[in-house]
Amino acid sequence: xxxxxxxxxxxxxxxxxxxxxxxxxxxxxxxxxxxxxxxxxxxxxxxxxxxxxxxxxxxxxxxxxxxxxxxxxxxxxxxxxxxxxxxxxxxxxxxxxxxxxxxxxxxxxxxxxxxxxxxxx
Amino acid sequence: xxxxxxxxxxxxxxxxxxxxxxxxxxxxxxxxxxxxxxxxxxxxxxxxxxxxxxxxxxxxxxxxxxxxxxxxxxxxxxxxxxxxxxxxxxxxxxxxxxxxxxxxxxxxxxxx
Numbered sequence: 001x002x003x004x005x006x007x008x009x010x011x012x013x014x015x016x017x018x019x020x021x022x023x024x025x026x027x028x029x030x031x032x033x034x035x036x037x038x039x040x041x042x043x044x045x046x047x048x049x050x051x052x053x054x055x056x057x058x059x060x061x062x063x064x065x066x067x068x069x070x071x072x073x074x075x076x077x078x079x080x081x082x083x084x085x086x087x088x089x090x091x092x093x094x095x096x097x098x099x100x101x102x103x104x105x106x107x108x109x110x111x112x113x114x115x116x117x118x119x120x121x
Numbered sequence: 122x123x124x125x126x127x128x129x130x131x132x133x134x135x136x137x138x139x140x141x142x143x144x145x146x147x148x149x150x151x152x153x154x155x156x157x158x159x160x161x162x163x164x165x166x167x168x169x170x171x172x173x174x175x176x177x178x179x180x181x182x183x184x185x186x187x188x189x190x191x192x193x194x195x196x197x198x199x200x201x202x203x204x205x206x207x208x209x210x211x212x213x214x215x216x217x218x219x220x221x222x223x224x225x226x227x228x229x230x231x232x233x
Binding site for chain 1: 159
């Protein structure tokens, strides 16, 4: 059974950037389409974007256009989310999640444990 | 892309049923049969419990069922059990906009 292992908690200053990693364990990243979803404290889930690792093709939610980059290194079985121009409103838990199958419409299947990102001066 | 609308809370006694609605538009819920539902316990990652409106992944009890009519999808939990107390989120593919997905606002289900 594939598991997702995420990098540790981050504390960042306003205006800076954060990069969170997500490594597959028990399976290769190239098998999956992978999305990033975030959840602010006490709030709901928000889809950020997705990547097809074998193609390096990423799509982003309009909310994040221009300051979000999702990449993948299939040789390391690791995907990354990089968010710049951080504000306090970006304080959230960031989840990586694989899709059930390859199509962009597929639901979110295997979730990582989440990485806490705190933006504070 | 606006969040799908869910009631903030729902409740029922053990053994009863509870139904949660999820209202979107014809650009998401009404436009595709790609509605999914997720269960999230406090401090945990969400778990997929329904996909493609009414399909259950392996291992999800058949107490969980889904349906859709027009721009509104619904999740029904029958025979409520204490472990069903959790937050529930719907999600829909909203394809025309960067192959995007949109989540619902979330519903807290309390087992009385």
